[in-house]
Amino acid sequence: GAGVSQSPSNKVTEKGKDVELRCDPISGHTALYWYRQSLGQGLEFLIYFQGNSAPDKSGLPSDRFSAERTGGSVSTLTIQRTQQEDSAVYLCASSLLGRTNEKLFFGSGTQLSVL
Amino acid sequence: GIQVEQSPPDLILQEGANSTLRCNFSDSVNNLQWFHQNPWGQLINLFYIPSGTKQNGRLSATTVATERYSLLYISSSQTTDSGVYFCAVGPGDYKLSFGAGTTVTVRA
Numbered sequence: 362g363a364g365v366s367q368s369p370s371n372k373v374t375e376k377g378k379d380v381e382l383r384c385d386p387i388s389g390h391t392a393l394y395w396y397r398q399s400l401g402q403g404l405e406f407l408i409y410f411q412g413n414s415a416p417d418k419s420g421l422p423s424d425r426f427s428a429e430r431t432g433g434s435v436s437t438l439t440i441q442r443t444q445q446e447d448s449a450v451y452l453c454a455s456s457l458l459g460r461t462n463e464k465l466f467f468g469s470g471t472q473l474s475v476l
Numbered sequence: 477g478i479q480v481e482q483s484p485p486d487l488i489l490q491e492g493a494n495s496t497l498r499c500n501f502s503d504s505v506n507n508l509q510w511f512h513q514n515p516w517g518q519l520i521n522l523f524y525i526p527s528g529t530k531q532n533g534r535l536s537a538t539t540v541a542t543e544r545y546s547l548l549y550i551s552s553s554q555t556t557d558s559g560v561y562f563c564a565v566g567p568g569d570y571k572l573s574f575g576a577g578t579t580v581t582v583r584a
Contacts, residue, residue, distance in 0.1 A: 403574035467519035
C-alpha cells in the first residue's frame, strides 16, 4: 500500500478482554516495528520483525502481549486480559530492509482505551 | 538503553518566527532521526541525521555526534508546523529510543 495502515483506529474494551491490533506495512518493506505511546510520553519500543521472524521481543511489557507476522506482510499485536495501564496509542512502523540508515514510516496508530 | 533529553518541552511561536529545538543523548549513536507528530497523531520522518547537517525547505538539522547533541531548526514558522517534534536515537541496530518530545504551537 501507499503507507502503513493500522486498524482499528480506535478500540474501547473492558478490563480483562483480549484485543487484536492490526498493521499492514508499506508493500515491500521487510522490517516492521511496534511502538507504544502513552499519554504525553515519547514512544516505547515493543517488538521488531525482520520478515516473519521477531529477533527482538524485549520491549513487550508482559507475557500478556504477543505479536506475529505472516507472509512477510501483515502483523497482529495481541493483548490478552487487558489492564487499564495498557491504555495507549499503539503505533506500527516499517522500513525497507531494517538497516540502520533507513527512515521509519509510521502508521496513524490504534488508540486503545481499557475501561 | 540510551537516554534522550529534548528541550524545551514546550514552545510557543508567532507565525514567521524562527526556533531551535535541541536533543541531547547519553551515548554514541549510529542512528538519529527527527520526527514530527501532527495534531492528528501522524508521525512523519523529517530527517535521518546521525551526523552532519541537512536541510529540507524551512527545516534543517545538525548533529554533532562527538558532543552527543542534535539541533532542529525551524525557520519562518507556519501554523502547519504545530505538533510534537521527537528525536529518536539508536546504537546502530533497529531499536530507537525516543525523547519525550517538544510541543510546538505556532500562532497566526
